[in-house]
């Protein structure tokens with residue numbers, strides 16, 4: 001490629017087709033790059049594998065794909081041919097489109113999200129809606145220009161509308177909203193797909209005590225400084241999220257210490273959405289559920305991931321499907337207004353039928369929120385090593401679990417998709433979808449995903465996102481819990 005300004009884009013498109021492959025990007029004229037004559041390659045020095053040569057000129061972007069040195073596909077996308085792209089994302093998007101078309105022609109891969117590679121598929125649609133573009137035109141542009149399959153185009157549009165509606169709701173009820181995230185990065189065991197920076201062993205009581213002590217100190221500091229200033233500017237806490245890890249791994253007295261500090265220093269009001277991501281069903285008891293309710297927690301997540309016991313065991317979770325149902329019923333009896341249940345599609349050994357079965361097993365419980373993720377094979381996970389040991393890095397593009405298999409059923413049961421994001425290295429390049437019964441949508445998720453307001457982050461690995469005048473600045477806490485505790489002791 002000519003120049004280095006599009007390295008990320010080139011890398012991103014390549015990974016759409018080869019999610020587990022090794023991608024290397026050369027600048028024009030670098031050692032190992034193609035020898036070129038007026039933008040077209042003459043020789044290629046990288047033997048084996050797939051080579052794409054891509055360039056943007058004033059009038060068009062070109063991409064040529066070589067496999068083992070032989071040209072197999074070439075595409076040119078003219079700037080004039082894609083008006084919508086030209087006005088929105090200019091050369092950047094056209095280059096990605098040229099690469100996408102050439103790689104699709106070369107590999108024959110069916111990519112449901114087309115050339116839309118961003119992690120938030122609704123973002124572009126929301127900007128089009130803001131420009132006054134109608135639904136019909138948006139669907140046409142998504143399908144014809146960006147090459148989305150029609151169901152994905154419809155999903156992106158529906159979610160964009162839901163995000164707009166919920167954003168309005170957040171601003172109407174809070175005026176100047178603010179979110180708070182508190183992280184507890186410990187779990188009772190480590191899931192095979194986990195890439196979280198956390199010990200493989202369950203935490204000791206001493207570790208948890210030390211962590212909560214440091215966490216409470218950070219809560220106090222945050223309340224005295226940043227939060228104090230923000231409140232002075234008229235901001236109000238619209239959502240408060242205690243996530244992890246698994247916060248309910250804390251013994252009751254430590255959980256009470258944490259919730260007490262949150263109550264004292266943040267004073268979440270009745271209109272503040274207050275969530276604890278319990279996550280692992282094996283950590284829930286009538287006592288800790290009662291405690292959370294007493295401190296005003298209204299939303300809880302209890303995540304089965306799958307309702308298949310064999311898979312649960314294979315992925316290193318300490319609970320069965322029956323344990324999940326018991327925990328869910330305990331949470332229901334404790335009186336939480338909203339319960340979320342997470343599933344993961346394409347877990348090892350699972351296909352579309354397994355996802356359907358898990359959804360059917362969940363529906364009688366009527367969780368207010370149901371989030372379906374697609375398995376993402378992250379570098380730091382145990383699963384990544386297993387996958388690399390047994391395949392050539394390309395199988396996932398050809399064996400996706402289509403999230404469509406459950407969408408119609410969930411819509412029939414009253415659930416609507418309201419947030420949507422994608423992650424790199426996802427099986428089948430599929431998406432994560434948050435469904436909700438009306439009025440139970442998670443406002444914290446909307447605030448975070450849509451980046452519509454500041455979110456203050458507390459705890460190891462937490463990120464504070466300052467959103468001011470359309471600009472976003474991030475501040476990162478120490479990722480490793482041990483380092484976080486040492487530095488702040």
Ligand code: SF4
Pocket residue numbers: 186187189190191193194195196244245246279280
């Ligand atoms: S529950 Fe989440 S954070 Fe904990 S081990 Fe599993 S994937 Fe990792």
